[in-house]
Amino acid sequence: MELFSFLLLLPILLVLLKIWKWVNDKRDQECYILDYQCYKPADDRMVGTEFCGEVIKRNKNLGLNEYKFLLKAIVSSGIGEKTYAPRIMFSGREETPTLADGILEMEEFFQDSIGKLLSRAGVSPHEIDLLVVNVSMITAPPCLSSRIINHYKMRQDIKCFNLTGMGCSASLISLDIVRNVFKSYKNKYALLVTSESLSPNWYAGNDRSMILANCLFRSGGCAILLTNNKSLKHRAMFKLKCLVRTHHGARDESYNCCIQREDEIGRVGFYLGKNLPKAATRSFVDNLRVITPKILPVTELVRFMVVSLVKKWNRCGSTKGTATQGPIKAGVNFKSGVDHFCIHTGGKAVIDGIGFSLDLTEYDLEPARMTLHRFGNTSASSLWYVLAYMEAKKRLKKGDKMLMISFGAGFKCNSCLWEIVRDLEDGNVWKDEIQNYPPKTLANPYMEKYGWIQDEDPSTFKIPED
Numbered sequence: 001m002e003l004f005s006f007l008l009l010l011p012i013l014l015v016l017l018k019i020w021k022w023v024n025d026k027r028d029q030e031c032y033i034l035d036y037q038c039y040k041p042a043d044d045r046m047v048g049t050e051f052c053g054e055v056i057k058r059n060k061n062l063g064l065n066e067y068k069f070l071l072k073a074i075v076s077s078g079i080g081e082k083t084y085a086p087r088i089m090f091s092g093r094e095e096t097p098t099l100a101d102g103i104l105e106m107e108e109f110f111q112d113s114i115g116k117l118l119s120r121a122g123v124s125p126h127e128i129d130l131l132v133v134n135v136s137m138i139t140a141p142p143c144l145s146s147r148i149i150n151h152y153k154m155r156q157d158i159k160c161f162n163l164t165g166m167g168c169s170a171s172l173i174s175l176d177i178v179r180n181v182f183k184s185y186k187n188k189y190a191l192l193v194t195s196e197s198l199s200p201n202w203y204a205g206n207d208r209s210m211i212l213a214n215c216l217f218r219s220g221g222c223a224i225l226l227t228n229n230k231s232l233k234h235r236a237m238f239k240l241k242c243l244v245r246t247h248h249g250a251r252d253e254s255y256n257c258c259i260q261r262e263d264e265i266g267r268v269g270f271y272l273g274k275n276l277p278k279a280a281t282r283s284f285v286d287n288l289r290v291i292t293p294k295i296l297p298v299t300e301l302v303r304f305m306v307v308s309l310v311k312k313w314n315r316c317g318s319t320k321g322t323a324t325q326g327p328i329k330a331g332v333n334f335k336s337g338v339d340h341f342c343i344h345t346g347g348k349a350v351i352d353g354i355g356f357s358l359d360l361t362e363y364d365l366e367p368a369r370m371t372l373h374r375f376g377n378t379s380a381s382s383l384w385y386v387l388a389y390m391e392a393k394k395r396l397k398k399g400d401k402m403l404m405i406s407f408g409a410g411f412k413c414n415s416c417l418w419e420i421v422r423d424l425e426d427g428n429v430w431k432d433e434i435q436n437y438p439p440k441t442l443a444n445p446y447m448e449k450y451g452w453i454q455d456e457d458p459s460t461f462k463i464p465e466d
Contacts, residue, residue, distance in 0.1 A: 029182055029183045029228060030182075030228055030230065030233075030239060030240070031175075031178060031179045031182050031226060031228060031239070031240040032226060032227050032228065032229075032232065032233060032236035032237075032238065032239050032240075032421070033224060033225070033226055033236060033237050033238040033239075033240075033418075034121055034123075034225045034226065034227055034232065034235055034236055034237065035117055035120060035121045035224075035225050035237065036117065036222060036223065036224040036225065036237075036384055036387075036388075036428070037113045037114075037116045037117035037120070037222065037223050037428065038113070038220070038221070038222045038381070038384050038385050038388050038428050038429040039109045039112060039113045039195070039219075039220055039221040039222060039223075039381070039429070040429040041084040041108075041109075041219055041220075044090070045084045045085055045086070045087060045090065045219065046081075046082055046083070046084055047081070047082075047083050047084060047085045047089075047218070048081045048082075049081055049444070049445050049446055049449050050449075051089075051090075052074070052446070053449065053450060055089060055094070056070060058092065058094075058095075059095075059204055059206075061204065061205055061206045062206050062211075063206070063458070064453070064456055064458045065458070066206050066208065066211065067450075067453050068453055068454060069208050069211075070211065070215060071446060071447070071450055071451075071453055071454070073212055073215050074215050074444070074446050075444065075446050075447050076348065077215060077216060077347060077348060077372075077444075078347065078348035078351070078369065078372045078373055078442060079215075079216070079218075079372060079373065079376045079377075079444065080373040080374060080442070080444055081444060081445070082374055082375075083218040083219075083374070083375055083376035084218055084219040084220065084375070084376075085198070085218065085219055086101070086105045086197075086198045086199040086219055087101075087104070087105070087199075088101045088105075088199045088202075089202075094202040094204070095202065095204040097199050097200040097202070099140055099200070101199040101200065102138045102140070102197045102199045102200040103138075103140060103147075104199075105197055105198070105199045105219070106135060106138070106144055106147075106195065106197055107147065107151075109195050109219075109221040110144075110147070110148055110151065110193065110223075111151065113193075113221060113222065113223040114148065114152065114191070114193065114223045117223045117224075117225055118152075118225070121225050123189060123225060125152035125153060125154050126153070126154065126155055127189050128152075128154055128155070128158060128189050128190070128191045129155075129158060129159065129185070129188040129189050129190065130158070130159045130160070130178060130181055130188060130189070130190035130191070131145050131148065131149065131154070131158055131159070131160040131161070131190070131191050131193070132145075132160070132161045132163070132174040132177050132178055132190065132191070132192050132193070133145040133148065133160075133161070133162050133163065133174075133193045133194075134162075134163040134164075134166055134170035134171065134173065134174045134193070134194050134195075134380055135163075135164065135194075135195050135196060135197055136163075136164055136165050136166055136167055136170060136196060136379065136380070136409075137164075137196060137197050137198075137200070137201045137260070137270075138164070138197035138200060138201075139164050143162040144162055144193075145160040145161065145162040145193075146160070146162075148193065159181065161174070161177055165409070166380070166408060166409075166410075166412075167258065167379070167380070167407075167408030167409035167410060167412065168344060168346060168377070168379045168380050168382070168406060168407060168408040168409070169344075169380065169406040169407055169408025169410075169412045169413065169414045170194060170379075170380040170408060171192070171194045171222075171380040171381065171383055171384070171406060172243060172245070172383075172404065172406055172414035172415070172416055173245065173412075173414060174192050174194060175192060175226075175240070175243065175416065176243055176245060176414075178190045178192060178226055179240060179243060182226075182228040185228075186228065186229075187227075187228065187229040187231075188227065188228055188229070189225065189226070189227050189229075190225070190226040190227065191223065191224070191225060191226075192223070192224040192225075192226060193221070193222075193223050193224075194221060194222050194223075194224075194380045194381045194384070195220065195221030195222070195378075195379070195380070195381055196217065196219075196220075196221075196378065196379035196380065196381070198217060198218075198219055201260075201268075201269075201270065202214065203267065203268070203269030203270065204267055205263045205265070205267040205269060207263045207264075207269065207271075209271050209272055209273060209274075210263060210269035210270060210271050210272075211269070212272050213269065213270040213272060216346075216347060216376065216377045217376065217377050217378075217379060218375060218376030218377060218378055219378065220375055220376075220378025220379075220381045220382070220385065221378070221381045222381040222384035222385070224384070233421065234422075236421045236422075237420070237421060237422065237424055238402075238418040238419065238420060238421060239418065239419045239421050240416060240417075240418060241294075241295070241401070241416075241417040241418065241419055242291065242294045242295065242416065242417050243414070243415070243416035243417075244287055244290045244291040244294070244414070244415050244416070245287075245412065245414045246283050246286045246287040246290070246412065246413045246414070247283075247410055247411075247412050248279065248282065248283045248286070248410070248411045248412070248413075249410050249411070249412075251279075251282075251411075253275055253278075253279060254279040254282065254283065254410075254411035255410065255411065256273065257272075257273040257275045257276045257278075257279045257411060258270075258271070258272060258273065258276055258279070258408075258409040258410075258411060259271050259409060277349065277353065279411045280346075280350070280353070280407050280411070280413070281353070281357075283407070283411055283412065283413035284354070284357065284405075284407070284413050286413070287405075287413040287414070287415055288415075291415050291417070292332060292334075294417070295334075295337045295338060295401070295403065295417045296332065296333075296334065296336055296337035296338075297336055297337055299336070300332065300333055300336040300337065301332075303333075304331075304332050304333075331359055333359070334358050334359075334360075334403070337401060338401050338402070338403045338417070339400040339401050339402065340364075340367075340390055340395060340396065340400060340401070340402040340403070341354075341358065341360060341364050341365075341367075341368075341402070341403050341405070342367070342368075342383055342386045342387050342390070342402055342403065342404040342405070343355075343365070343367075343368040343383075343386060343405050344368075344382055344383060344386075344405060344406040344407055345368050345371050345372040345375075345376070345377050345378070345382040345385070345386065346377055346382075346407055347372070347377065348369075348372065350407065351365055351368045351369060351372065352365075354405060366389075366438060367386045367387075367389040367390050367393075368386050369438070369442065370389055370437045370438055371385045371386045371389055373439075373442050374433075374437070375429075380406070380408070383404050383406055385429065387402075387404075388427070388428035388429055388430055389430055389434070389437070390402075391424045391425065391426055391427065391428060391430075392425075392426075392427035392428065392430035392431060392434040393434065394424075394425045396420045396423070396424040396425075397420060397423050397424075398420055398421065398422050398423050399419070399420065400419070400420040401417055401418070401419055401420075402417070402418045402419075402420065403415060403416075403417055403418075404416050404417075404418065
C-alpha cells in the first residue's frame with residue numbers, strides 16, 4: 001500500500017520539482033542595474049556661444065545662407081551653453097582629425113566613468129564576466145572593448161561585444177545582449193559602456209542636411225554595472241521588466257533618412273533627411289504596438305478597445321448621415337502603467353513629438369528637456385543623463401515603473417520598462433547643479449549674439465573678423 005501511494009505521489013513530486021526549478025531558473029535570469037555613472041567632461045571642453053561662433057567661422061565653405069540656417073537650427077534646438085565638445089575642436093583641428101584624437105576622446109571617458117563606477121560599487125575589474133561596448137562612429141583594431149580590457153586588466157575568459165554603427169538606440173541594443181547572456185549564465189556581472197566619438201566625424205562642407213549634425217551632437221557617455229545574481233537584489237537600483245526592439249531597415253525610406261555618407265565633393269558627414277520625423281513616427285508606432293500590452297494593466301487595454309470601437313462606430317454613423325457628438329480621443333493612458341518617461345534627447349522636436357503621442361505633461365518631459373539643454377544630444381548615452389536627472393530630483397521611488405524610449409539610424413526604435421527597486425536620490429552628474437534646474441528660461445543667447453545675420457545682404461556680406 002505504501003509503495004502504491006509512493007508511486008502515485010512520485011509524478012506529483014516530479015511536477016513540483018520541475019515547477020520549482022523553472023521558477024528558480026527564472027529568478028536567475030533577471031537583469032538588475034546595480035549602479036551607473038554618466039560622464040561629465042572637464043570644464044575646459046565646455047561649448048559656449050562665443051566658441052560656437054568661432055568654430056562656424058573656421059569653415060570657409062559656408063556662406064550667408066548656411067549661417068542663417070545654422071542660426072535658426074541652434075536657436076530652436078533646445079541646447080544650452082554648457083554642453084561639451086571633443087578636445088580637437090578647441091585646438092582648431094576639427095577638419096584634420098587623426099585616429100589618435102578619436103581614441104583619446106574615448107579613453108578619457110573610459111578611464112573616468114568606469115573607474116568611478118567600479119570603485120563606488122566595490123567591484124573589481126577582475127570580477128566582470130561580460131563587457132558590451134557601443135560606440136557607433138569609430139572602429140579601430142584592437143576594438144574599444146579590448147582597450148578597456150587591457151587598461152583594467154580584466155580576465156582572459158571575459159565575454160566581450162563591441163557594437164558600431166548602431167546609432168542613438170545602441171544602449172538598449174547592448175542591454176538586450178546583456179539580458180540574453182544572463183539567460184544562459186548565472187550569477188554574473190556585466191559592464192555596459194555607451195558613448196560616441198565625435199572627434200573624427202566633424203562635417204566641413206555646406207550641405208544643410210549634413211551640417212545639422214554638427215549643431216546637435218555633443219560629448220558624453222555612460223558606464224552601467226548589471227547583474228543577474230539574485231543575492232544582490234537588495235543592492236540593485238532597477239530591475240528590467242521587458243524590452244522591445246523595432247527595426248525598419250527593410251524600408252528604403254527609413255533606411256536612408258539617417259546615414260553617414262559623402263557629399264557631392266567627397267566630404268564625409270552624417271546625413272539627416274527631411275523624412276526623418278516620418279520614419280521615427282512609423283517605427284515608434286510599431287514599437288508601441290508590441291510593448292503596450294506588456295506594460296499596461298488589462299483594465300486600460302479594455303478601455304482603449306471599447307473607446308476605439310465607439311469611435312469607429314461613430315465614424316460609420318457619420319458617413320450614413322447620422323449626427324455625432326464630436327471626435328472621441330482613443331489614445332492609451334500610458335500613465336496607468338508607467339510612472340516616469342525616459343526619452344532620448346534627439347532634439348526638441350523629438351521630445352515634443354513623443355510628448356504629444358503619449359499625452360505627457362511638461363512635468364513628464366522636464367528630464368529630457370533639461371538634459372538636452374545641459375548636455376545636448378550625447379547619442380546612445382543620452383537616456384542615462386535623463387535617468388540621472390530624475391534621480392537627482394528624487395522622483396524615483398521603490399515600485400515605480402519607468403519607460404525608456406530611444407531612436408537610432410537603421411531606422412530603429414527601442415524601448416524597455418524598468419521597475420525601481422529602492423528609493424533613489426543620488427545626483428550622479430547632476431549632483432552639484434540640480435538646484436539650478438529647470439532654469440527660468442531655456443532660450444539660448446545665439447539670436448541675441450548673431451541675430452544681425454538675418455538682416456545681411458548676400459551680395460555685400462563679409463565674415464566679420466571678431
